[in-house]
Amino acid sequence: MKTVHIDASAAYDVLIGDGLLDELGTRAASLPGVRKVLLVSDDTVFALYGERAAESLRKAGLDVATFVFPHGEAFKNLEVYGELLEAALAAGMTRTDAFAALGGGVVGDLTGFAAATFKRGIRFIQLPTTLLSAADASVGGKTAVDLPGGKNQVGAFHQPALVLCDTHTLATLPEAQFLSGCGEVIKYAMLAGGELFETLCSFDGADGIAAHLEDVIRRCVELKRDYVQADEFDTGVRMLLNLGHTFGHGAEALSGYKLPHGCAVAAGMAVITRAAAARGYCEPETLRRLLTLLERFGLPASIPYSAEELLPVIRGDKKAAGGNIRLIVPEVPGRVRALTVAIPDLAGWLRDGGVL
Ligand SMILES: NC(=O)c1ccc[n+]([C@@H]2O[C@H](COP(=O)([O-])OP(=O)(O)OC[C@H]3O[C@@H](n4cnc5c(N)ncnc54)[C@H](O)[C@@H]3O)[C@@H](O)[C@H]2O)c1
Numbered sequence: 152m153k154t155v156h157i158d159a160s161a162a163y164d165v166l167i168g169d170g171l172l173d174e175l176g177t178r179a180a181s182l183p184g185v186r187k188v189l190l191v192s193d194d195t196v197f198a199l200y201g202e203r204a205a206e207s208l209r210k211a212g213l214d215v216a217t218f219v220f221p222h223g224e225a226f227k228n229l230e231v232y233g234e235l236l237e238a239a240l241a242a243g244m245t246r247t248d249a250f251a252a253l254g255g256g257v258v259g260d261l262t263g264f265a266a267a268t269f270k271r272g273i274r275f276i277q278l279p280t281t282l283l284s285a286a287d288a289s290v291g292g293k294t295a296v297d298l299p300g301g302k303n304q305v306g307a308f309h310q311p312a313l314v315l316c317d318t319h320t321l322a323t324l325p326e327a328q329f330l331s332g333c334g335e336v337i338k339y340a341m342l343a344g345g346e347l348f349e350t351l352c353s354f355d356g357a358d359g360i361a362a363h364l365e366d367v368i369r370r371c372v373e374l375k376r377d378y379v380q381a382d383e384f385d386t387g388v389r390m391l392l393n394l395g396h397t398f399g400h401g402a403e404a405l406s407g408y409k410l411p412h413g414c415a416v417a418a419g420m421a422v423i424t425r426a427a428a429a430r431g432y433c434e435p436e437t438l439r440r441l442l443t444l445l446e447r448f449g450l451p452a453s454i455p456y457s458a459e460e461l462l463p464v465i466r467g468d469k470k471a472a473g474g475n476i477r478l479i480v481p482e483v484p485g486r487v488r489a490l491t492v493a494i495p496d497l498a499g500w501l502r503d504g505g506v507l
Pocket residue numbers: 193195196199222223224227254255256257258260280281283284287288289290291292293294303320321322323324325328331411412413
């Protein structure tokens with residue numbers, strides 16, 4: 152088992168290892184004052200691991216209530232958020248109790264936002280079951296739901312009290328979802344460079360990550376820890392974690408969220424790096440190495456939409472303000488920079504990135 156300690160506005164541990172779901176009960180019971188846990192999950196994940204998680208909680212003497220909603224980004228919305236809060240109230244949850252989010256980033260973001268606001272804030276535990284949530288989304292306290300007009304438009308910063316990542320649960324993840332997580336892992340490799348980047352380059356593809364799951368997740372979580380501890384509320388360096396996200400989010404939205412998040416990030420990274428190389432911000436070698444990596448993993452390196460389709464979506468991005476947008480631009484693996492770009496110039500960036 153690996154442990155990463157996070158010291159933000161709340162301090163907590165991220166535990167990564169095989170079989171940790173069975174320790175949920177004892178670890179939740181050790182949080183001061185917790186007597187009841189609302190276990191939140193989507194229907195797919197609950198069917199696989201819900202009973203095991205609930206049993207672990209019961210065995211530790213905790214009361215368990217459950218809230219299960221249909222899987223998919225489309226349900227990370229205000230309606231399901233309201234239903235979750237009603238379920239918590241009906242279950243008699245008090246301010247010292249806790250929510251537990253069993254699932255991927257959708258379950259984690261929704262549960263975290265509900266925990267941030269229920270009775271003005273109660274604790275929550277992250278139990279990530281996707282590679283994407285294990286390596287990224289479950290850590291750092293960003294919580295949100297989507298509005299019909301945009302993704303993650305309503306949210307709060309609310310750190311979890313504990314993150315328990317049972318790597319064994321990732322074994323049932325559909326291949327496409329595992330690949331999506333690889334997209335976020337490659338993002339961390341571009342941010343960090345060095346050993347993580349070289350290690351991924353030495354892999355044949357996603358199987359390499361699967362074979363070194365604990366170490367790869369630990370490394371990504373350590374990197375995220377450093378950004379979160381330096382800039383918890385996302386006003387400075389944490390923004391660099393948005394590498395690939397501005398164009399990626401656009402593609403994700405246009406696909407009606409059928410394109411998995413990490414695949415969209417991969418495509419977004421390819422586009423921004425291609426544009427950065429064309430404009431002299433990064434070495435052609437950086438672009439070549441990124442494209443080789445994406446190809447080896449079978450991740451997309453282009454966005455299947457036109458600039459005309461993408462631009463209106465990108466203009467609505469949270470990173471757009473005052474006629475400008477911030478683009479995160481790689482220079483070499485291990486060095487990226489934030490550039491403020493005027494909205495009218497975005498079309499040129501997209502064109503240089505291969506989006507016509
Ligand atoms: N808060 C953050 O910092 C942050 C960071 C990155 C992404 N996100 C958010 O995360 C979300 C994407 O998360 P995701 O990629 O985990 O998607 P997800 O939560 O939708 O999970 C993907 C699919 O896999 C299924 N699944 C999950 N675990 C499984 C398992 N172990 N076995 C079988 N099936 C399983 C789910 O039911 C779902 O259908 C997006 O909403 C994104 O905005 C948040």
